[in-house]
Amino acid sequence: MVEVRFEGVTKRFGKVVAVDNLNLNVEDGDFLVLLGPSGCGKTTTLRLVAGLETPDAGNIYIGDVLANELSPKDRNVAMVFQSYALYPYMSVFDNIAFPMKLRKMPKKELRKRVREVAELLKIENLLNRKPRQLSGGQQQRVALGRAWIREPQLFLMDEPLSNLDAKLRVVMRTELRKLHHKLNITTIYVTHDQEEAMTLGSRIAIQNKGILQQVGTPQQVYEYPANVFVAGFIGSPAMNMLKGTLVEKNGEFFMDAGVFQYPVSPEIAKESSSTEVILGVRPEDFVISSKKAPHAIKAKIEVMEPLGRESILSLDLGGVPLTLIAKSTVGLSTGDDIWITFDEKKLHIFDEKTQKRLGLPKHVKVAN
Numbered sequence: 001m002v003e004v005r006f007e008g009v010t011k012r013f014g015k016v017v018a019v020d021n022l023n024l025n026v027e028d029g030d031f032l033v034l035l036g037p038s039g040c041g042k043t044t045t046l047r048l049v050a051g052l053e054t055p056d057a058g059n060i061y062i063g064d065v066l067a068n069e070l071s072p073k074d075r076n077v078a079m080v081f082q083s084y085a086l087y088p089y090m091s092v093f094d095n096i097a098f099p100m101k102l103r104k105m106p107k108k109e110l111r112k113r114v115r116e117v118a119e120l121l122k123i124e125n126l127l128n129r130k131p132r133q134l135s136g137g138q139q140q141r142v143a144l145g146r147a148w149i150r151e152p153q154l155f156l157m158d159e160p161l162s163n164l165d166a167k168l169r170v171v172m173r174t175e176l177r178k179l180h181h182k183l184n185i186t187t188i189y190v191t192h193d194q195e196e197a198m199t200l201g202s203r204i205a206i207q208n209k210g211i212l213q214q215v216g217t218p219q220q221v222y223e224y225p226a227n228v229f230v231a232g233f234i235g236s237p238a239m240n241m242l243k244g245t246l247v248e249k250n251g252e253f254f255m256d257a258g259v260f261q262y263p264v265s266p267e268i269a270k271e272s273s274s275t276e277v278i279l280g281v282r283p284e285d286f287v288i289s290s291k292k293a294p295h296a297i298k299a300k301i302e303v304m305e306p307l308g309r310e311s312i313l314s315l316d317l318g319g320v321p322l323t324l325i326a327k328s329t330v331g332l333s334t335g336d337d338i339w340i341t342f343d344e345k346k347l348h349i350f351d352e353k354t355q356k357r358l359g360l361p362k363h364v365k366v367a368n
């Protein structure tokens, strides 16, 4: 178990800045998920920790050790990739045992260790099989076992579940979480899937174009996205974004989105460096009322998609599309006009110029 510290780490490939001045602490025992769109620098960040790339600037510490120039084999780090790359002609037992055979572990001890790891991963009855006789999820477990048996101080995983079907992925997520609870090995886990990040991570670091956007618990990044990018990336269906202007009328502040005006507190209004803002509302944060409540906004139901527990409604707000999640659609039909409101506390307001959130509570850090 160990902590990992990035201090101003930059990695370039020619003109591409894959990782741009990264400052990040991964705490001891953390399950940190590195999340971001394709090409944002996630794999490069992992490879820098594994020692497969060298930073152009900045320092990487693994524990107290400056790791910049440390060779991969001296880092005591295990990496699991998207493609498990098991040895096809070796049994599961030999695949898991392989790293320890290289280290010349005595046979008896080796057998004991393989058994322990296999039990942990619930593959103890598959030890004599070859990889091709296993399902995707089982192969994934073998790859994890091969990484685990070394008892690394740090685990790096690069989209390890992306080759599995949707159902198995969900099962494996739960398994990974349980195992992390049991073993508590510091883990950096890469994915571009925000749902996976939310369910797995003790903390999430969101990257875009090589730049760290925000670090926080899943709840923090969901409830207080630090900027428009994070707000749009986390949550499905995505947060609604409406352009508007902050206006003052007789000492009271309103967000004027053209199709409607909505009151906002002076504290929020004062934090904006410009009056041009983007208003964000999560689909689940609307309230539908059948008649006109104060400040209610009229919208037309264009499409209703029932999902069982809830329904997704696509609304038309005078030409502006809006997505809403409704717990119940009793009495609602396509083409109906409805009235919607939202709780000011659940609004996300961003400065259009800087794209940054206005009114970030003090306890929420954007990055560490």
Ligand SMILES: Nc1ncnc2c1ncn2[C@@H]1O[C@H](COP(=O)(O)OP(=O)(O)OP(=O)(O)O)[C@@H](O)[C@H]1O
Pocket: 013, 016, 017, 018, 036, 037, 038, 039, 040, 041, 042, 043, 044, 045, 192
């Ligand atoms: N060896 C390399 N040579 C040149 N460019 C590279 C190299 N490795 C990565 N890059 C570039 O660096 C950027 C970051 O790549 P990286 O693989 O870290 O992204 P990623 O976030 O892991 O993406 P994905 O989700 O698609 O795996 C990309 O623009 C990529 O093309």
Ligand SMILES: [Mg+2]
Pocket: 042, 043, 044, 158
């Ligand atoms: Mg990658």
